[in-house]
Amino acid sequence: MTLTDYLVLLTYLLGIFAVGVGLSAKVKNTGDLFSAGGQSPWWASGLSAFMTMFSAGTFVVWGGIAYRLGIVAVMINLCYGVAAVLVGYFVAGHWQRIGIRTPAEFIEKRYGVGPLHFYTWSMMIYRMVGVAVALYSLSVLLVALMPLAEGNPLRDPATGNLSITWAILVFGGIVVLYTMVGGLWAVLMTDVLQFIVLNLAVLFMIPLIVADAGGISSLIDRAPPGFFNPVSGDYTWFFLAGWVAIHFFMVGAEWAFVQRFLCVPSARDAKKSAYLFGILYLVSPMLWLLPPLAYRVINPDADPEQAYVLSCQHVLPIGMLGLMIAAMFSATASMVSSQLNVFAGVLTEDIYKRVRPQSDQRHLLRVGRGMSFVLGAILIALAIAVPAMGGAEDVIVTITSLMVGPLLAPTIWGLFSRRISQTAVWCTAGVCFLAGAAVKFGWPDFFAAYGKYPDVVVGVVLPVAVLTVVQMLSKGTSPGWSRVHHTAQADQVANNASSTVATTFDPTPAFIVSGALMVCGLMMFALLFVNTQNLATIGYFASALILLSAGIGYAGHRKSRTNLSRLSTPS
Known part of the structure; x- marks a missing residue:
């Protein structure tokens, strides 16, 4: 990396931190901190959900599969899009209509306190360890590209590059701070910025890597x-x-995604958010997996897990490698911030508030931010400790991942079935956990001969089969269904009472997007002065970004003025 690359990366890190701190002014209570006051634009929620699915593994794992096996990596990622569209059609609107503030509140009302604690702690352990491993993997990936001069206090003497520990502290610390201060508003809007940076870097890289491979026809002819x-x-x-x-279960019921459906104003917005997420995943995988696909014909002997990074180094001009590193950071930062915010919300609203019901909103807001900080500190410590775990993190992730499908399937089932109770949770988790343990630890060699089939059976077929049996054996209406139905009715009455209150259009999200595009455009114009190749491509991208920035800014300003004019006109 050159000095210009470091400056680009630093600009990005300072930018997302500034946005997070700036949005803290919108956080007045725990509703703002953990659900954006229910006023998030549907497009911001959809883009945030899209980014939440990303991590460093997107580049390492799926990039490696694309390099080794080809287009099948794209097909696997298209499945996320299909799942999200199905969730938009069947599930997303239901979350809005039942009148709850957090997914944990639904679990408590629908199934009881026991399942709430079971879900909270098992999912938290799984997600915290998984995110810590992702943060560590990101740091390993990025420090290999970041050599430092001798004597630099952040330098690892053994490698000559940025120390992994310092990388985790810096990258993780920035995410924790803006999540703690700005809450879900910061998570949503930084996710939008990260979406912009990710796609800018990938779209810029595509014509360069395809041209280096000899064009599309040459790529097809030379491929294995x-x-x-x-x-x-x-x-x-x-x-x-x-x-x-x-992933239908995951997108429809995992708490970070459910939070995206709850933070928008209406059921219609929740559905649109899920549809946007799905459509993006139906069209984008081919774009961001094209670099490792093309690199296979350029260098057939590369390490598959390094294929994405090597393809970036191979074609990107000065400054753009820094932007690609920012994009890789974005992928993991989005996942980290989403999980921190959703679990801090559960601990504050559904655990702490139960112990201290007399707490006012100012106190709960401080507790919520404190929970975000504590969870973030634990996450960073776990990431630093990954090498010392001796593979323990793999065991934890494997054990708990066996339970993700069995945990999430009863959640979605409980949205639609009035008959099942917490018995469904315990039966599904118990049966599927035992089956998963047999597959992974009891007779792994026997089941390995069947490839991915046992995982699909344990993760999908078995939970659905258990729930079907429980459904058939259950009689009458579950008390949990009645509690949720009562909450939904009360929320509908409240919504009807407030439906005549005029609302104003908040241009802040549009202005943030416009400003980010303008900064990226100006930064790319500046790169013209430090490069001697690909000047036309850089210039075209810079011009397009500035024009797009101006258009979005103008549209936001015009809509805001129109809305204010309408509200000020006597009826």
């Missing part, structure tokens, strides 16, 4: 046999169908 087959090896059509089902 079967490189463009939609399925390959263990990744069969059965696996893809199961992958859609697993």
